[in-house]
Amino acid sequence: MPPRRRPVKSTEAVTQHHLNPNQFVDAFLSYLEAECGMSINTVKAYRNDVEQFASWMSENRIGSVLDVDLGIMSQFLQTLHERELKATTISRRLVALKMFFRYLVLEGIIAESTVDLMSSPKLWQYLPTVLSPEMVDRLLDAPTWEDSFPKRDRAILAILYATGCRASEVSGMRLRDIRLEENYCRCTGKGNKERIVNLNPFARKAIETYLEKERPKLLRNRDSEFLFLTRTGRAITRIMVWHVVKKYAARVGCSDKISPHTLRHSFATHMLAGGAEIRALQEMLGHASIRTTQIYTQVEHSRLKSIHSKCHPRG
Incomplete structure (x- = not known):
């Protein structure tokens, strides 16, 4: 049975603060372990993914998780592509962020998660280099x-x-x-x-x-x-x-x-x-x-x- 969704807080109240993802990382990881039953290694990987996203937000002067929309997520994924990360790595990072933003909805930090609308990159679109x-x-x-x-x-x-x-x-x-x-x-x-x-x-x-x-x-x-x-x-x-x-x-x-x-x-x-x-x-x-x-x-x-x-x- 899925966890009960908590009431959403007033958006006007939370927009007064800069809500960086790092503020919620520890609580999110506890949620993954306690309620989702994820392994230690998976939780560590999710921590790394969310913290890197938080760092990218800071570099691009995006002050709050409330500002994250499809356009911002598309820019972030484009950055990962430009770094030539594997499609599997990009997909896992997107899954981690989807889980993170679902958690923020559950906690009433945000009203809805636009990250869920992002589709994962298909592996065949990023074919490995092969020598003759x-x-x-x-x-x-x-x-x-x-x-x-x-x-x-x-x-x-x-x-x-x-x-x-x-x-x-x-x-x-x-x-x-x-x-x-x-x-x-x-x-x-x-x-x-x-x-x-x-x-x-x-x-x-x-x-x-x-x-x-x-x-x-x-x-x-x-x-x-x-x-x-x-x-x-x-x-x-x-x-x-x-x-x-x-x-x-x-x-x-x-x-x-x-x-x-x-x-x-x-x-x-x-x-x-x-x-x-x-x-x-x-x-x-x-x-x-x-x-x-x-x-x-x-x-x-x-x-x-x-x-x-x-x-x-x-x-």
């Missing part, structure tokens, strides 16, 4: 003897593309996770969920070469359970994986928007193009929802349309 197979080949071949740790870097690039793993999953891999004889490795994804991902011959060879030729030198007479190491023998971080991809992407002339996740997107799109079933791809990527995986069907459709337009005589 030819560009992937160039990227994987980019590390050379002139680099400090070319065998490690090539192995990192190879495993990112071969498995579709996230940067954090690759940086967290341990020696015991690698099964070169069986051509697979085990990775730990979001929520500490483990999954098995296959290694192609190129990735297997790159890892074997790194383990034999370079990793012993990086150990510096220490022991480490982690697969990929820094020059000091410590485990490589997610940010360092990001820098590795950026470095070689720039070398082969890729866009500066390329990141480890681009190789994950490329893996997924190329697998679909090769005939992989969507459910199998969902399992390989470690997606909790099939809807997330279905983004790549739109990417492949978009790619085929582009090829048709470019190659057809009357395209």
Whole structure:
């Protein structure tokens, strides 16, 4: 049974004050926990979303939640788009604000919520960047003897593309996770969920070469359970994986928007193009929802349309 709606306070009374969202955040979060039963992590995410909206309001000299209308919300969403946030992030932020403004209605702070009229951005409208197979080949071949740790870097690039793993999953891999004889490795994804991902011959060879030729030198007479190491023998971080991809992407002339996740997107799109079933791809990527995986069907459709337009005589 939904909570009883409290009587709306006089708008004339509350307009005398500047009602910044931050004034209501703590009470809103308590409401989410006590009455909505939301998890701690979700509540933390909602806090961040509302506080960022409050900061944006302050920057744009919007003094009160009473002033928030469809025009202001559209401006805020446009700002998020310009920051090139993922569609999923924008959608979650909008959901958080809808909940927040519903709470303000419930508390009688505002008479009605115009935020509820905003529709969430559709995922297919914001398709991820994907490299062509030819560009992937160039990227994987980019590390050379002139680099400090070319065998490690090539192995990192190879495993990112071969498995579709996230940067954090690759940086967290341990020696015991690698099964070169069986051509697979085990990775730990979001929520500490483990999954098995296959290694192609190129990735297997790159890892074997790194383990034999370079990793012993990086150990510096220490022991480490982690697969990929820094020059000091410590485990490589997610940010360092990001820098590795950026470095070689720039070398082969890729866009500066390329990141480890681009190789994950490329893996997924190329697998679909090769005939992989969507459910199998969902399992390989470690997606909790099939809807997330279905983004790549739109990417492949978009790619085929582009090829048709470019190659057809009357395209």
